[in-house]
């Protein structure tokens with residue numbers, strides 16, 4: 407048993423979620439509202455440590471009218487407990503979970519525990535399947551995955567993503583070192599690719615939103 411997982415991201419037409427310098431302001435104002443409405447709907451929101459280090463987002467609901475308990479539980483996937491103690495995700499706006507591995511320094515875990523719940527799973531890297539089972543046991547039924555590229559690949563490969571919602575902005579940034587929607591090692595053959603079923607699409611000003619179901623059983 408695990409939460410229902412929705413991967414949400416904004417990308418340029420050429421599939422980049424950030425430039426090679428880490429700049430990632432892609433969504434238009436209406437898409438940002440859609441993202442914050444989704445944050446409000448779900449029980450939790452999850453990011454990889456590189457996204458936290460790049461963006462230092464609070465991961466709260468603040469672009470729409472909201473109450474403090476509209477904020478989702480914030481989860482950072484961080485095998486080495488690198489989350490800075492000053493990170494905005496550790497503020498008191500909502501509970502935070504740092505998911506880490508046995509490799510993380512004990513001293514840092516003690517410090518993080520003063521500001522967040524720490525879940526240790528996996529020897530050298532966070533064991534995502536196990537983490538999601540633990541999150542379900544904590545009452546998290548719906549989870550929004552907000553990247554980045556590396557975590558997206560792990561979650562998709564492990565069959566842990568149920569839905570994908572993508573904002574495509576009418577921009578091209580190029581660059582082989584720019585970050586794509588799904589990175590990681592990638593599959594070797596198209597035949598191995600994760601298959602999707604188109605659900606719906608709509609326009610939000612200049613942006614195009616595409617929604618897919620992930621066919622994990624195939």
Ligand SMILES: NC(=O)c1ccc[n+]([C@@H]2O[C@H](COP(=O)([O-])OP(=O)(O)OC[C@H]3O[C@@H](n4cnc5c(N)ncnc54)[C@H](OP(=O)(O)O)[C@@H]3O)[C@@H](O)[C@H]2O)c1
Pocket residue numbers: 414415416417422423424428429430432453454455456457458460461483484485486488531532533534552553554555556557558560561585589
């Ligand atoms: N446009 C958008 O919608 C959007 C959304 C999100 C992010 N972004 C951008 O994406 C960039 C970051 O992406 P990224 O690919 O570099 O990093 P990421 O996916 O945010 O974080 C990856 C890191 O998570 C940690 N991790 C721990 N266990 C893992 C596991 N089982 N599988 C995968 N990762 C695991 C690893 O670091 P450790 O081994 O140290 O734990 C790994 O390097 C940023 O520039 C950010 O702005 C854009």
